[in-house]
Structure formats: C-alpha cells, structure tokens
Amino acid sequence: MSPRRSVADTRETRQRILDHSLAIASQEGLEGLTIGRLAAELGMSKAGLLGHFGTKETLQLAVVDAAAEVFLREVPRRVKQLPSGLPRLRDVCEAWVSYLERNVLPGGCFFTAATAEFDGRSGPVRDALAGMNALWRRDLRIHIRRAVSDGDLPAGTDVEQLIYELLGIMLALNHFLQLEKDDAAPARARRALERLFRR
Numbered sequence: 001m002s003p004r005r006s007v008a009d010t011r012e013t014r015q016r017i018l019d020h021s022l023a024i025a026s027q028e029g030l031e032g033l034t035i036g037r038l039a040a041e042l043g044m045s046k047a048g049l050l051g052h053f054g055t056k057e058t059l060q061l062a063v064v065d066a067a068a069e070v071f072l073r074e075v076p077r078r079v080k081q082l083p084s085g086l087p088r089l090r091d092v093c094e095a096w097v098s099y100l101e102r103n104v105l106p107g108g109c110f111f112t113a114a115t116a117e118f119d120g121r122s123g124p125v126r127d128a129l130a131g132m133n134a135l136w137r138r139d140l141r142i143h144i145r146r147a148v149s150d151g152d153l154p155a156g157t158d159v160e161q162l163i164y165e166l167l168g169i170m171l172a173l174n175h176f177l178q179l180e181k182d183d184a185a186p187a188r189a190r191r192a193l194e195r196l197f198r199r
C-alpha cells in the first residue's frame with residue numbers, strides 16, 4: 001500500500017468514527033461514547049480506535065468540532081451570500097429552524113443536548129461547548145447591530161435581550177420537536193421569530 005493511500009485510509013477511518021460518534025452523541029450525549037461500544041459497532045479493535053484519538057476526552061472534543069462543522073454548513077454558510085443585517089439575520093434564523101426541522105442529526109440540536117450535559121461541569125469539553133456558543137452569539141450580535149445601524153431594527157434595540165429571545169425560541173423548538181414530537185413546532189417558531197423582528 002502506498003503512503004498516500006495509507007494516509008487517505010486513516011483519514012477515512014477517522015471520519016467514519018467521528019460520523020458514528022456524532023450520531024450517537026446527538027441522541028445519547030457525549031458520555032454515551034465509550035471506546036468499547038464504538039469499536040464493536042464499527043468493527044474495530046479498541047486499540048485501533050484509540051490510535052485515532054488517544055482518549056475519550058479527545059474523541060469528545062473532536063465530536064464537538066464535527067458538530068460545529070455540521071451546524072456551520074447547515075446554518076450560517078447557507079446564507080453567507082447575503083450582507084449582514086436584518087435580511088441575513090432572518091435567513092440565518094430560517095436556516096436554523098430548517099436545520100432542526102429536517103432532523104439533520106438524529107437527536108436534534110447537538111449543542112442543546114451537550115450543553116445541558118456539561119453545563120455544570122468543568123474541563124476542556126465544557127470549555128469547548130461554551131466557546132462554540134460564544135462564537136455563535138457573537139455572529140448573531142454582528143447581524144443585530146448591523147440591522148440597528150441600517151434602521152431595520154429600532155435604535156433602542158437591546159441586543160443581548162434579542163439574542164436571549166432568539167436562543168429561547170430555538171431551545172423551545174428543539175424541545176417540542178424532540179420530546180413532544182410536535183410537527184407544528186417549526187411553524188410556531190417561525191411565527192415567534194416574525195413577531196420578534198416586527199417588534
């Protein structure tokens with residue numbers, strides 16, 4: 001086997017582990033990832049699986065990064081052609097609703113579940129989740145401030161309050177889709193968002 005093929009095989013195996021781990025973690029949480037389970041389900045040895053990540057925590061951190069990549073692809077990158085401001089904020093929120101509505105990950109919003117799992121803990125995984133959430137709030141803040149400066153939102157808009165309410169709508173949407181299996185939830189979220197932007 002050529003060195004190039006060996007590198008490609010290693011990359012493919014690592015991606016297969018990450019994809020499977022992300023599917024499990026979105027449904028059962030990051031603690032649901034055990035080396036023994038993954039090795040058995042993927043037809044690998046524990047040593048072979050550990051060779052790609054070293055520790056469970058390293059695997060968990062890689063899964064957080066993989067989940068972030070999925071979210072970026074499905075939400076902000078879908079509307080990146082629009083200038084920042086209210087039109088882009090509206091489209092970002094629509095992409096966000098669609099992402100949850102389409103059940104891109106089998107357990108719904110990975111970050112909602114993982115944050116609830118790790119918010120009371122300390123350590124690198126909690127820090128990674130907090131960092132991802134902070135980056136997302138920063139992006140929302142940019143769009144809201146631009147919408148205010150463009151005159152599309154009132155000059156007195158409380159930016160942090162609006163971010164809080166946007167996140168609240170999406171948390172409720174994830175809850176009603178995942179726990180309640182409520183097919184009407186996306187329409188409710190869209191109405192709530194429209195009221196928020198009209199206000």
